[in-house]
Structure formats: C-alpha cells, structure tokens
Amino acid sequence: MTQAPNPLPRRVALAGASGTIGQAVAARLAADGHAVTALGRAELADPAALIAALRQTQAEVVISCIASRSGAPRDARAVDYEANSRLLAAALEAGAGQFILLSAICVQKPLLAFQHAKLAFEAELAASGITYAIIRPTAFFKSLSGQVKRVQAGKPFLIxxxxxxxxxxxxxDADLARFIVSAIDNPDMAGTILPIGGPGPAISLREQGEMLFRVAGREPKFKSVSPKIFTLAERILNLGAPFSGWFAEKAEYARIARYYAAESMLVLDPATGTYCADLTPEFGVETLESHYRRLLEGG
Structure with missing residues (x-):
C-alpha cells in the first residue's frame, strides 16, 4: 500500500493520546513536524470544552484513537460512539477539515456491543460531510504479548x-501510527475504510506460540482450551443478566472471549464469507518476532 507524502505540517487535535496507539501517533506526528494538541478525557465529555479547545488551537485535522477499555455495552456506547460523536460535532463546529478514525477490523462481523458502537459512529462520520479516513487494523503486538511471562516461567502456551x-x-504500534499519520492530506485515503495489517504473513495462535518458544530458546509446550468454555460461561451468566448489570456485563465478556477465540483478524471476503489473508493489506517493517525478542530481553 502506497503513501502520499504529507505536503504541509498541520495543526492536529489527538484524542486518545494516553493510550498505547495514541502515544505512538503523537510521537509520529511530532516527528513529522505537525503541531499536536492532546485532548483530555474531561474535554471529550464536554461538548463546549471540545469546541473551545479545537477553536483555540485552530485544529485542521482531528485524529481519534479512543476506544472503550472493557467492551461492555455501557462503556462501548459511552466511548466508541458517544465520545467520538461529540468529537466529530466539535470538529465540524470548529471548522476542522479532516477526521481520521482508528477503528478495528473485527467490526466486519459485528456480534458484540463495542463493534456495533464503532459501526454506528463510522456511519455517522461517513455521512457528516467532513473529509475522513477510517482505519481498521488487525491485531496489535500488545494483544499478542500476554503469554510472554508464562513462557518465561516455563508454563505451556495456551491455545x-x-x-x-x-x-x-x-x-x-509504530507502523500503525505511521499509517494513521500518512492519511493526513492524502487523497488516496480520503473517504475510505482501510483495513491494514503488519508485514505478514498471517499467523495462527499456534504459530505465535512456536515463534515465542523459538525466540526464548525453549521447547514448545501447549495446552489446549476449548472455546466452548466461553459459550458455557455466557449461558450461565445470562441467567442472571435480566436481574443484574454485573451478570450482563460478565456475559458480554464471555462473548468477547469466545469471539477472539474463534474469529480471525483478517479481511472478510464478501464473496465467500471467509477470512482471507490475501485480501488483508500489509504495511510496515516491524515483525512480531522482533517484538517478542525485545520483550524477552527486557525491552
């Protein structure tokens, strides 16, 4: 996937700058010479404060990297939809010319509350009239690093x-940030939904484990868990969901776990209804193996 050079430094308002991807985007923006203003959570909750901040900084571009932390229905609605909607309204009111949204590739097959919230805002953004780009990345390195300490401790890799x-x-993070920032003033990325992955190839959970053991210099050991355990947990928790928000939230967590245990983070081929590695664009230079190596070396 090609990138057009950013012709001019821009005044950019960044939402979600405290998150992992947001920090990488802020660093990339600064490195490319853009003037960056980080929008805080308090501002995102206050429409008037948002408009004032965008006007004061004369923001030309708004980038949103915000996402709900839990994925629970209330949190998803509040962050993935409502906070982004307030940000878009403020961008339009303040005269910003472009809105770049970090979404997620999993919204292609929406079965979860946070996916529906993201799609609702994507539709609102596309209909707003502002120049936009919607970026849907595949898995992040951070999301695939949860078992590093298990392997270091001599435990089996869970599959x-x-x-x-x-x-x-x-x-x-760095490659994704570079891709996001490349959308600024880029006509080839304007008005589009952009799925994006790393340099490839597509790898399975078992291959991730084999890679991690190889880098750690250990013999591979695996422990299999059936995804059906999440279906069972959801059914049990759903019994209490009509009477308790706690049970309803935990049931959604079980659905989220089952989704990620069974669904690939690749482009869904509309012709076949299956996930397709060949249709999933690749970008960047950093590999998961190099990331694992840094983690194991204490980086």
Missing amino acids: FGDGELTRCKPIS
Missing part, C-alpha cells in the same frame, strides 16, 4: 482447539 482456528497479521 484454543488445535491453535489453528484463527489467523492475523499483527502490526506494531
């Missing part, structure tokens, strides 16, 4: 089924 149920093309 679902045979470990070949899902595949992804993970992308690093």
Whole structure:
C-alpha cells in the first residue's frame, strides 16, 4: 500500500493520546513536524470544552484513537460512539477539515456491543460531510504479548482447539501510527475504510506460540482450551443478566472471549464469507518476532 507524502505540517487535535496507539501517533506526528494538541478525557465529555479547545488551537485535522477499555455495552456506547460523536460535532463546529478514525477490523462481523458502537459512529462520520479516513487494523503486538511471562516461567502456551482456528497479521504500534499519520492530506485515503495489517504473513495462535518458544530458546509446550468454555460461561451468566448489570456485563465478556477465540483478524471476503489473508493489506517493517525478542530481553 502506497503513501502520499504529507505536503504541509498541520495543526492536529489527538484524542486518545494516553493510550498505547495514541502515544505512538503523537510521537509520529511530532516527528513529522505537525503541531499536536492532546485532548483530555474531561474535554471529550464536554461538548463546549471540545469546541473551545479545537477553536483555540485552530485544529485542521482531528485524529481519534479512543476506544472503550472493557467492551461492555455501557462503556462501548459511552466511548466508541458517544465520545467520538461529540468529537466529530466539535470538529465540524470548529471548522476542522479532516477526521481520521482508528477503528478495528473485527467490526466486519459485528456480534458484540463495542463493534456495533464503532459501526454506528463510522456511519455517522461517513455521512457528516467532513473529509475522513477510517482505519481498521488487525491485531496489535500488545494483544499478542500476554503469554510472554508464562513462557518465561516455563508454563505451556495456551491455545484454543488445535491453535489453528484463527489467523492475523499483527502490526506494531509504530507502523500503525505511521499509517494513521500518512492519511493526513492524502487523497488516496480520503473517504475510505482501510483495513491494514503488519508485514505478514498471517499467523495462527499456534504459530505465535512456536515463534515465542523459538525466540526464548525453549521447547514448545501447549495446552489446549476449548472455546466452548466461553459459550458455557455466557449461558450461565445470562441467567442472571435480566436481574443484574454485573451478570450482563460478565456475559458480554464471555462473548468477547469466545469471539477472539474463534474469529480471525483478517479481511472478510464478501464473496465467500471467509477470512482471507490475501485480501488483508500489509504495511510496515516491524515483525512480531522482533517484538517478542525485545520483550524477552527486557525491552
């Protein structure tokens, strides 16, 4: 995927700058010479404060990297939709010319509350009239790093089924940030939904484990968990959901876990209804193996 050079430094308002991807985007913007203003959570909750901040900084471009932390329905609605909607309204009111949204590739097959919230805002953004780009990355390195300490401790790597149920093309924070920032003033990326993965190839959960053991210099050890355990947990928790918000929230967590255990983070081929590695664009230079190596070396 080609990138057009950014012709001029821009005044950019960045929402979600405290998150992992947001920090990488802020660093990339600064490195490319853009003037960056980070929008705080308090501003995102206050429409008037948002408009004032965008006007004061004369923001030309708004980038949103915000996302709900839990994925629970109330949190998803509040962050993935409502906070982004307030930000878009403020951008339009303040005269910003472009809105770049960090979304997620999993919204292609929406079965979860946070996916529906993201799609609702994507539709609102596309209909707003502002120049926009919607970026849907595959798995992040951070999301694939949760078992590093297990392997270091000599424990087996957990897989679902045979470990070949899902595949992804993970992308690093820095590469994703570079891709996001490349959308500024880029006519080829304007008005588009852009799925994006790392340099590839697509790898399964078992292959991630084999890679991690290889980098750690250990013999591979795996422990299989059936995704059905999440279905069972959801059914049990759903019994209490009509009477308790706690049960309803935990049932959604079980659905989220089952989704990621069974669904690939690749482009969904509309012709076949299956995930396709060949249709998933690749970008960047950092590999998951190099990331694992840094983590194991204490980086």
